[in-house]
Amino acid sequence: MGVEHVFFIQKNSLDLRKRTLKIEARNESFSSRVVINERCQYSVHPESPDWTFFEQDASLDIKSFFGLESMVEKIAIKQYTANIKKGKHIMDHFIQMLLDQGITHVPRWLDPQKQLPQKGTNKTRNETNLGESDDQVEDETDDVVRPRSVSGESENSLQLGATAANIKQQLKAQSSIEIDGKLDAEYIRRYLGELTPVEESRMVQLRQWLHETHKGKIPKDFHILRFLRARDFNLEKGRDMLVHSLAWRKLHNIDRLLDTYEAPEVIQKYYAGGWHYNDKDGRPMYILKLGEMDIKGLIKSGGEEGILKQVLAVNEEGLRRCQWATKSKGHPVSACTCIVDLEGLSMRHLWRPGIKTLLRIIEVVEANYPETMGRLLIVRAPRVFPVLWTLVSPFIDENTRQKFMIYGGKDYLAPGGLGDYVDEQYIPDFLGGECYCDVYEGGQHVPKSYYHYHEDQLDSSPTEPPFSSESLYQMAFVIKEWPHELHLKVDERGSVITWDFDILKGAVTFTVLRCRSPLTSEPHEHHVHGAAGGIGSTQYISKDMVVGVDISIVEPPCVCRDGNSVQGSHVTRQAGSYILQWKFFDTTKSSHSLDFSFTSHKSKVMYYTEVLQSQGFK
Secondary structure (H helix, E strand, C coil): CCCCCCCEEEEEEEECCCCEEEEEEEECCCCCCEEEEEEEEEEECCCCCCCEEEEEEEEEEECCCCCCHHHHHHHHHHHHHHHHHHHHHHHHHHHHHHHHCCCCCCCCCCCCCCCCCCCCCCCCCCCCCCCCCHHHECCCCCCCCCCECCCCCHHHHCCCCCCCCCCHHHCCCCCCCEECCEECHHHHHHHHCCCCHHHHHHHHHHHHHHHHHECCCCCCHHHHHHHHHHCCCCHHHHHHHHHHHHHHHHHCCHHHHHHHCCCCHHHHHHCCEEEEEECCCCCEEEEECHHHCCHHHHHHHHHHHHHHHHHHHHHHHHHHHHHHHHHHHCCCCCCEEEEEECCCCCHHHCCHHHHHHHHHHHHHHHHHCCCCEEEEEEEEECCCHHHHHHHHHHHCCHHHHCCEEEEECCHHHCCCCHHHCCCHHHCEHHHCCCECCCCCCCCCCCCHHHCCCCHHHHCCCCCCCCCHHHCCCEEEEEECCECEEEEEEECCCCCEEEEEEEEEECCEEEEEEEECCCCCCCCEEEECCCCHHHEEEEECCCCCCCECCCEEEEEEEEEECCCCEEEEEEECCCCEEEEEEEEECCHHHCCCCCCCCCCCCEEEEEEEEEEECHHHHC
């Protein structure tokens, strides 16, 4: 664009008494199109006065950028991630400079009139716009089961000095082995691999946070560890990535995929991929003959969703095989090795719907199966391969790209090739080895009798997430001024209203209300671009309805933040109309905000509710 530099405005605030340094920066250049705000804070670590606690967050709001808003957002995220790493290197550089000068201790400034800081209390109740007070909450204490929700200040539990020892009382139900108040070193070596004290600390903290905010199924330690490793053990980024993946698994019932999924006949006959022994490190090995596969025929037969579901089943099987390998090999096996044979790859593979499907697969797998690719060996890459690589490589995480080994022609047979990673007895026969490989050879076109999709159908973007027709959960977009409200009709006293929801973006206040008279007017539907059916939220409570007159609050508002998973129930004392309400909560008004969303006016909720009849509880 011809721009050599941009201008930022930065404000530094040093408080010697509180021992904090705050740095706030915002962009001056292009501020009419892109607004970037970044905040950093250095403070005393809560676990030790000799440690420094560093916090960093940023927000990005793209107002208008010539129709390239989505692309600019992705580029900005990658650039910001890269700059974070540079910032760490700069700090390490200056620390090393001090060490080179023989300075190993810098005495801290002491206030002669130093006063002990008063410890604040966390709020568990937050103000809302309903105008309610405690005496306006309907008294149903005898019959109410309070929602198992999270505190509005739950982020404070992410203390970087936590260890397995000092939080063991909160983790009694863990599957990991704890001896004398800490993770057993043998358990770590046997099932998790080598961890530094800092890495172990952050894994335990993330596990603790999940126990506080996710009342459902908690992933095992090795699963948590993969997400932390994918984000270089950045606690906030690892947490954000993990909770969104957990919500995705819940939405699409991924935990039962291997038990319920049966590959369609066309996949069984013409999908040229399969498992083949292990590599030298004990990793399960998957063979994919991509060059000989009729990609166009498979996509026209099963659609983008059908191919994606097959790939997800392969990834789930890979996780299961890694657990088996960990048990049998005596050391942790957390990733697989994949050999991709490109013999036969040509321009026919560079078909627009095919590339689109491949990019979507990369996006879904990278977001939900991080650090599961130990090594990817691409063999017999033809001359057309650089074209394909140019198209897809920008969408592959840098850490993942470093695990790619690409061989052209017969280079894979030379030193540094397959023999360095796979025992000779397991090198597949079609690659010059002596081991029979029971994977479909490919090379045949899928018969047109299997086709179900036209090319124009495949070239359009899906309006709903994959497997949405099989999910119990629904999506809602909560906008400022437009809450999402769900109307539930309760036929008899004593029925139980249950809810299970996840905050995928932003923050909300959740409230349960009872209408004192039947609802007669039609609900208002607020339309949001990108929402299924175009409807982002629904409102039943009109502005002229008054708390205490027209509606009663039976479950008081609680703040639920990005990443929280909330389950709860309410036993009704009266039949009638009940409203479950999710209202937008502005995190910028909270002094402890950890909001990483790129737009500050919209939240996203995934929810499931059910009314259970009273006879089941008598």
